[in-house]
Amino acid sequence: MSTEITVSTKIIHDLQKLHQQRATGELVITSNQSASQWQLYFYLGRLVFATGGIHPVRQWHRAFRHHCPNTYKSGWLTKVKPTSKLWQADILTQAIQQEQITTVQAKAVVQSIIQEVVFGFVEQKTLEIRWQPSQPIAQQTAFLSVDQIIQEAQKLRQEWRSAGLGHLQEFVPQFSPDLAPIIKDPALLAAKTSPTVNANLTKLMQGKRTLWDVALKMNQPLYTVIRSLLPLIRQGIIELKEIPDLPFPYPAIEQRKFSCSPKKKGLIACIDDSPIIGQTVKQILQPLGYEVLSITNPLEGFVTLLDNKPDLIFLDLIMPHTNGYELCTFLRKTSVFQNTPIIILTGQDTMIDRVRARMVGASEFLAKPPEKTKLLHIVQKYLEVNKTKPANIPINASFLSSPA
Incomplete structure (x- = not known):
């Protein structure tokens, strides 16, 4: 039996267990491959909401705009104030109570989001699953049966394979529907397609x-x-790129109160005179359980490094009053950081730069601005090298043996 079948079968088994035990709580699914995380919310064994992946806000806006277009265009979303942990579900409840949308529309939004969430993890090679019993969430309008979820996931997977997309990652590394297509060769596109297309x-x-x-x-x-874009992607006419999630829609509320807080995996320092780079690293790593310490003044920040002793350091190559080579040499001469992974951040990725970086003790290079996929690969390489997960799915869930 392949790893993929084992993963899918295990998920189905656990969902059926939740249904049988009429469980209420949150099923947290984490990918060891992409470090993404998804949350499924259950009430008495029925699925009532889901969220997660790398674009939870974009995902929410897409579903609400599609199924509730009039409310979306009216500007009502800018006036509503969610108060519960799961803000998306809270908004749906308030929209129904205020007669902004119907229960049919709310259910369509929930189903659409759940389909995307399930698609996100169903094809992953290795997953961790954690069950967290909790109080019911606000959304009590749309109830989906476990059988329905399983059937839709299997149908989606079959459609994907029937379209010849089962091995897509073989020529599109780290493929995800969350990537954005961009035209790289407009002249060739015009030559290959009709004026309308x-x-x-x-x-x-x-x-x-x-x-x-x-x-x-x-x-x-x-x-x-x-499938229709694949020939253009293969020919280099269209390229797939990573894009960030939409901004958190309610800045007056601290987003961390509404997101799942995974166990802290390690402290990472980012030394760069540009606060934008530090913020980018935080946006990528903090939702996945890493703590990020951003330092914009490397000379004054050395004391901060000593006080916090980060597990990994990202270090900019070109900064005022110093450079990454000098600072890396200094850190390596300090006993505290002799064995700490130090990753040089730079746009100067030449053979000379790499040799010089090795000579001063740098562990690796990373281009600026850091891309999510490459950043995660480096973090996992150096911080999780001794935490490699087996091919099966480790489960830490009491519901598998006792009633909810």
């Missing part, structure tokens, strides 16, 4: 919409859109 693709594929967004805009299944 060329105009439509040029409008849709500017690197601002994910493949999920494009599929919804085109009113086509995701697998159909990707």
Whole structure:
């Protein structure tokens, strides 16, 4: 039996257990491959909401805009104030109570989000699953049966394979529908497509919409859109790039109160005179359980490093009054940081730079601005090298042996 089948079968088994035991709480699913995380919320064994992945805010806006267009355009979302942990579900409840949307629309939003969430983890090679019993969440309108979830996941997976997309990652590394298509060769695109198709693709594929967004805009299944784009991707006419999630929609509320707080995995320092780089690293790593210490003044920040003793250091190469080579040499001469992984952040990735970095004790290079996939790869390489997970799914869930 393949790893993929083992993972899918295990998830189905655990969902059925939750249903049988009429459990209420949160199922947290974490990918060891991509470090992404998803949350499924249950009430008496029925699924009532889900969220997670790398674009939870974009995911929410996409579903609400599609199924509740009038409310979305009215500006009501800018006036509502969520108060519970799961802000998306709280907004749906308030929208129904204020007669902004119908229960049918609310259920459609929930189903749409759950489909995306399930798609996000169902094809992962290795997963960790953790069950957290808790109080019911606010959303009590849309109840999905476990059988329905399983059937939809299996149908989606079969459609994906039937479209010839089962081995997509073999030629599109780290493929995800959360990537955004952008046209790299407009002249060749114009030569390969009709004027109408060329105009439509040029409008849709500017690197601002994910493949999920494009599929919804085109009113086509995701697998159909990707299959039609594959020849253009293979020819280098269209490229897939990472884009950030939409901003958290309620800045007056601290986002960390509404997100799942995974166990802290380690402290990472980012030494860069640009606060934007530090913020980028935080946005990528903090939701996954890492603590990030941003230092913009390297000379004054040395005391901060000594006080906190980070597990890994990202170090900018070019800074005022010093540079990454000098600071790396200084850190390596300090007993506290002799064995700490130090990653040079730079846009100067030449053979000479790499040799010089090795000579002063740097562990590796990372281009600026840091891309999420490459950043996660380095962090996992140096901080989780001794925490490699087996191919099966480790479960830490009391519900597998006792009633909820």
